[in-house]
Amino acid sequence: MPTALFIIPPWLDLSAVAIGAIQGAMFSGRLKEHRIDLLGVTIIGVVVGLGGGLLRDLLLNQLPAAMTSNFYLIVAAAAALGGMLLQRAFNRLGPLIIALDAVTIGLFGAIGATKALAYGVPVVPAVFVGVVSAVGGSILRDMMLNLPIALMHVGSLYAVAAGAGTILLVALASAHVDITIAGIACVVVTTVIRLLAVRFGWSLPEQRAIGSWMRWRRS
Amino acid sequence: MPTALFIIPPWLDLSAVAIGAIQGAMFSGRLKEHRIDLLGVTIIGVVVGLGGGLLRDLLLNQLPAAMTSNFYLIVAAAAALGGMLLQRAFNRLGPLIIALDAVTIGLFGAIGATKALAYGVPVVPAVFVGVVSAVGGSILRDMMLNLPIALMHVGSLYAVAAGAGTILLVALASAHVDITIAGIACVVVTTVIRLLAVRFGWSLPEQRAIGSWMRWRRS
Amino acid sequence: MPTALFIIPPWLDLSAVAIGAIQGAMFSGRLKEHRIDLLGVTIIGVVVGLGGGLLRDLLLNQLPAAMTSNFYLIVAAAAALGGMLLQRAFNRLGPLIIALDAVTIGLFGAIGATKALAYGVPVVPAVFVGVVSAVGGSILRDMMLNLPIALMHVGSLYAVAAGAGTILLVALASAHVDITIAGIACVVVTTVIRLLAVRFGWSLPEQRAIGSWMRWRRS
Structure with missing residues (x-):
């Protein structure tokens, strides 16, 4: 198993956190029926920006990354407040935000899966850690x-x-492909699938639909 | 304090995970008003099958068992999908599933409580860890x-x-009874109480009922 | 960074847990539309009394304090049951409970922030850990x-x-003020702000209000 981490520059890591936090703040800003205050919006922003990494480090039994530096919480809180105050501006940037968010999911997935592999976690739970990092x-x-x-x-x-992105990453890493290349492949695949899904309205079959298909086969 | 783990064969451990996952998938399959997709059913199955063990290991500050082998996640996800596709068949097996589930609760409780004792956790939190493993x-x-x-x-x-099962286990272990015997006693007691409760509709008093009894005494 | 913990006597620590648990039980006792049983009230009491410390120790990747002694769970469960049975009496003590609860938040915040500093966590996440300890x-x-x-x-x-209390604590600790004095300052500030907020009905601006202010400036 590879022990190398997929290292990304700190500015990219913090940018991903900021994009998550902005998205979280915008999301809670759209919930008009909830009476969420300033603090609530900040909390949700921080949770979306840092929650995936936090769950990743809980699963790996490591000190959460956000506990190791002042920057993560400051960036997440500032981005959440910015996302709330500039909601109008960000709303007009909708497609850009969706694209940046897709890249962010890919980055979080790649960081999570490689961190799991680096700590000796087998391939299946490594994919799981990657997905939880991305969507947690x-x-x-x-x-x-x-x-x-x-x-x-x-x-x-x-x-x-x-x-899909993290499975590709783990497969490439198992084939001893350089971890940076595997990481970039993960980000690209995740981003492309997510954007195509948004563009063409792809979705998984509903559990109820499968049920009726089973019923139909039986009758 | 005993340091021995209640070791069960891997097939039994994985069977308990599978039964949990099948139950989880069947449960979410009955939620007709939710529009849960294939992925959602799988997530819930995995959460029910592996969630108790995950909370146990978070409480004990250990690497979660599901992170140490490929099998846990594969078995849980496969069982969840199987539980969804074969829902009709499993529904007809209702009483068998309830019985297997009662045994599963007992097994998870016994594994959790003995793992806590093995890591030097005192008896009261060890019972707590056992219960959380069982119902988490x-x-x-x-x-x-x-x-x-x-x-x-x-x-x-x-x-x-x-x-009840884990309290018995911890009491027996404190009396230096062999951990395998204590574990089996825990599984049997848990299973019997759970099945009798289902059979005879036992329940705890409602908090409101206690309230009105207090009011009645005062008047 | 200081490495000293803000040590409080065990009876004070356990009293804070008990007050949290009583509050939790009283809170769930007011939820008449939920049909919560005895066990549910106990669980909520234990969660309110011990949950903040549990999240603190998860964030710091340490064995949760409640796992290290029999007393935490016993005190929390007993206080929760007491809080439910004596709900009427406690309701009449409303202002006292609010005051004790404000002190409890301050104590949990001070313990959490100093524990984080003692483990080498930087100041911003240390404040975060303190707040999570207090309100988790x-x-x-x-x-x-x-x-x-x-x-x-x-x-x-x-x-x-x-x-506010934990920020003050971390600032004082960074200025090498004795940790006991910093901790007491944290408790006092937290208690006073909380009680003034209750007394004068202070609140943060609502996120919607900020939105309409933005709209007004634009028009």
């Missing part, structure tokens, strides 16, 4: 906002995109 | 599905059965 | 009861009070 922030967001978890419902290929 | 999967399931947590509500003796 | 129990409570998280909504200065 949005799962925690929905749990804290008391909403159905978006990615378990029809119409979202978030986790599938992250899964 | 279903708590996480309800939190992720945005449902009231089943075991906090009237009509479920899940946690009580697990608590 | 009530966040977990709301997530488990399937309620909107109280502290993210208008009208609560819980987290702000804890934040």
Whole structure:
């Protein structure tokens, strides 16, 4: 197993956190029926920006990255507040935000899967850690906002995109491909699948649809 | 304190995970008003099958067992998908599934409590770890599905059965009884209490009922 | 960075846990539409009393304090049951409970922030750990009861009070002030802000209000 981490420059890591936090703040800003205050928006922004990494490090039994430096929390909180104050401007940048977010999922997935491999975790849980790193922030967001978890419902290929990217990464790493190349491949594949899914409205079959198909075969 | 683990054969451990995952998938399959897709059903299956063990290892500050081998996640995901596709067949096996599930709670409780004792945790938190191992999967399931947590509500003796079993186990272990015998006693007691509770509709008093009894005494 | 912990006597630590647990039990006792049983009330009490410390130790990658002694779980469970049975009496003590609860938030915040500093965590995440220690129990409570998280909504200065206290503590500790004095300052500031907020109905601006102010400036 490779022991190298997929190292990305700190500015890129913090940018991914900031994009997550902006998305989180914009998301909670759209919940008009909830009376969320300034602090609540900041919390949700921080949770979306840092939650995936936090769950990753809990799964790997490591000190969470956000505990090792002042920058993660400062960037996440500032981005969340910025995302709330400039919501109008960011709303007009919709497609750009979606594209940046797709890259962010890919980056979080690649960082998570390689960190798992570096700590000696086998390939299947390494893929799992990668996917949780990528989508964990949005799962925690929905749990804290008391909403159905978006990615378990029809119409979202978030986790599938992250899964495809991290499976490719782990396969390439097992074939001794350089970890930087494997990481970039993961980011590209995740981004492309996510953007195609948004563009063409792809979704997984609903569990109910499968049920009726089973019933139809039986009758 | 004993340092021996209650070791069960890998096939039994993985069978317990599979039964949990099948139950989780069947449970989410009954939620007709939620539009859960294939991925959502798999996630819930994996959470029910592996969530108890994950919470156990977080409480004990250990690398989660599911991170140490490829098998846990593969078995849980496969069982969840199987549970969804064969829902009709499994529904007809209702009583068998309930019985297997009762044994599974007992096994998870025994594994959790002995693991806690083996790491030097005192007896009261060791019982707590055992109970969390047994019922943690279903708590996480309800939190992720945005449902009231089943075991906090009237009509479920899940946690009580697990608590009785693990208290017995810890008492026997403190009396230097062989850990395998203590573990088997835990599984048997948990299973019997759970099955009797299902059969005779036992439940804990409701908090409101206690309230009115207090009011009645005062008047 | 200081490496000293803010050590408080065990009876004070356990009293804080007990006050949290009583509050949790009283809170779930007011939820008449939920049919929570005895076990559910105990679980919520334990979660409120011990949840903040549990999240603190997960963030710091340490064995949770509640796993190191029999007392934490016994005190939390007993206080929760007491809080439920004596709900009427405690309701009449409302102002006293609010005051004790404000001190408890301050104590949990001081313990959490100093523990983080003692493990070498930088100042910003140390403040974060302090705030999570102080308010984490009530966040977990709301997530488990399937309620909107109280502290993210208008009208609560819980987290702000804890934040102000822990920021002061970390600033004093960085200036090499004795940790006991810094800890007491944290408790006093947190308590005073929380009580003034309750007394004068202070709250943070609502995210919607900021939105309409932005709109007004634009028009």
